[in-house]
Amino acid sequence: MNKRDSEALAARLTGVYHYTLAASEEDADVVLLNTCSVRDGADQKAIGKMQMLIGQARVHHRQCIFGFLGCMAQAQGERLMTLLPGLNLVLGTHRYHLLGDYLSELVQGKQSRIVDCGGVKECPPFFDEHLMAANTAAEEEDKDGAAHLSPTAYVNIMHGCNQHCTYCIVPETRGHEFSRSIDGIVKECRSLADSGVKEITLLGQIVTSFGRFDIPVSEDGRSGFVQLLDAIAEIDGLERIRFTAPHPKGYGKDLVEAYGRIPKLCESAHIPVQSGSDRILKLMHRGYTAERFLEIIDQLREVQPTIGLATDIIVGFPGETEEDFQATVDLVRRVHFDNVFLFKYSPRQNTPAAVMPDQIPQEVKEDRHARLLQVVNELAQASYEQKVGATVEVLVEGVSRRNVNRLQGRSRCNKIVVFEGPAEWVGTIRKFKVTRAGQYSLYGEPV
Numbered sequence: 418m419n420k421r422d423s424e425a426l427a428a429r430l431t432g433v434y435h436y437t438l439a440a441s442e443e444d445a446d447v448v449l450l451n452t453c454s455v456r457d458g459a460d461q462k463a464i465g466k467m468q469m470l471i472g473q474a475r476v477h478h479r480q481c482i483f484g485f486l487g488c489m490a491q492a493q494g495e496r497l498m499t500l501l502p503g504l505n506l507v508l509g510t511h512r513y514h515l516l517g518d519y520l521s522e523l524v525q526g527k528q529s530r531i532v533d534c535g536g537v538k539e540c541p542p543f544f545d546e547h548l549m550a551a552n553t554a555a556e557e558e559d560k561d562g563a564a565h566l567s568p569t570a571y572v573n574i575m576h577g578c579n580q581h582c583t584y585c586i587v588p589e590t591r592g593h594e595f596s597r598s599i600d601g602i603v604k605e606c607r608s609l610a611d612s613g614v615k616e617i618t619l620l621g622q623i624v625t626s627f628g629r630f631d632i633p634v635s636e637d638g639r640s641g642f643v644q645l646l647d648a649i650a651e652i653d654g655l656e657r658i659r660f661t662a663p664h665p666k667g668y669g670k671d672l673v674e675a676y677g678r679i680p681k682l683c684e685s686a687h688i689p690v691q692s693g694s695d696r697i698l699k700l701m702h703r704g705y706t707a708e709r710f711l712e713i714i715d716q717l718r719e720v721q722p723t724i725g726l727a728t729d730i731i732v733g734f735p736g737e738t739e740e741d742f743q744a745t746v747d748l749v750r751r752v753h754f755d756n757v758f759l760f761k762y763s764p765r766q767n768t769p770a771a772v773m774p775d776q777i778p779q780e781v782k783e784d785r786h787a788r789l790l791q792v793v794n795e796l797a798q799a800s801y802e803q804k805v806g807a808t809v810e811v812l813v814e815g816v817s818r819r820n821v822n823r824l825q826g827r828s829r830c831n832k833i834v835v836f837e838g839p840a841e842w843v844g845t846i847r848k849f850k851v852t853r854a855g856q857y858s859l860y861g862e863p864v
């Protein structure tokens with residue numbers, strides 16, 4: 418989500434305000450950190466990084482403008498200014514359309530410090546017109562001959578979330594659910610496909626709720642989200658569709674069937690379960706039981722037996738007993754996920770869980786995290802090893818992160834595949850035979 422916002426903001430600053438992208442932070446006259454506050458670790462990391470950047474600029478006597486954008490800026494506002502004396506700008510998630518103007522004031526020295534977090538509820542979100550303005554600027558650049566730099570791209574389809582999970586800061590920082598129009602999204606995806614993009618990941622805090630207030634369910638029972646998937650699948654040149662993050666409640670019959678019906682929809686799903694204990698799921702206000710989650714997984718595997726499955730889990734939620742934790746371990750074993758993003762619960766300001774009784778001591782969180790991580794890694798390793806000998810279809814994305822002499826891409830089930838090949842392969846879809854499994858990656862030879 419933040420990555421897409423960053424791309425859109427960069428496109429707007431370069432396209433409309435004539436900034437150019439600096440090669441590194443040290444070369445930049447303006448440094449903006451787009452932050453996330455979903456977990457406390459990310460907050461601390463962003464503050465630490467900003468502190469370091471401001472310190473370095475001071476040491477080298479460089480004049481530079483520093484700004485914080487995103488959820489963390491939204492949540493902390495003025496406090497960041499007190500914490501970081503060299504900071505110039507704090508801009509909340511619903512004020513992005515003002516970024517260019519604020520930067521002009523700072524660059525021209527008319528102001529030295531600006532904090533604007535607006536009110537999440539009453540301000541227009543960074544949609545559709547503002548985001549589209551940014552995208553139009555990017556499209557204009559593309560028309561000048563530059564192809565999209567990567568064969569994969571992210572597209573925001575909705576914003577905010579009304580689910581109000583009791584641990585989550587998103588409803589506070591991102592506000593109410595708001596969906597873009599199918600036409601606007603299709604137009605953006607088509608323009609990306611025209612500039613060479615082969616795979617699009619649709620983004621939103623709760624993508625499966627897309628259009629639920631404005632798009633009626635079709636006569637054949639398809640939700641707004643599935644109608645969007647169908648519309649995007651029609652785009653020529655686009656080969657693959659993914660999305661994140663969905664909510665289990667969105668996996669009705671129509672979405673499960675879509676996996677069997679829409680060839681461009683990759684057989685991979687990242688469905689956050691958060692806990693395997695019904696008692697904890699209720700306290701989290703998730704709106705499903707472990708049994709219902711398992712039913713969804715079984716249905717998906719029936720339609721697509723090789724589907725890659727990932728999830729998010731929080732350990733140490735207030736009141737979580739050893740028995741609740743074991744229920745999560747059991748669910749993880751039963752599903753046999755390919756990947757699990759594991760989090761230790763961290764209290765977020767103004768969320769109901771932060772003031773719930775029975776907060777779990779840090780040592781217990783650490784212990785449960787370590788124990789579950791071991792199970793997760795073992796299961797993931799087994800699922801990667803199971804792929805050895807199989808043939809997988811890979812979209813070649815670029816040079817391998819670990820070894821510049823190799824290329825890498827992702828299989829349809831979302832596993833990284835590393836192989837040797839010429840640079841011309843980037844952006845093409847090819848078949849590889851898996852020769853061995855690494856940790857969270859596969860190695861292959863062309864078929």
Ligand code: 5AD
Pocket residue numbers: 455456584585586689691729730731760761762763764765
């Ligand atoms: N503490 C720990 N993890 C959290 N997440 C969201 N809020 C919190 C929190 N307060 C995790 C959830 C979510 C992922 C993006 O971050 O698992 O799915």
Ligand code: SF4
Pocket residue numbers: 578579580581582585586587588622623664
């Ligand atoms: Fe947060 Fe996701 Fe729950 Fe929405 S569905 S409140 S974004 S965890």
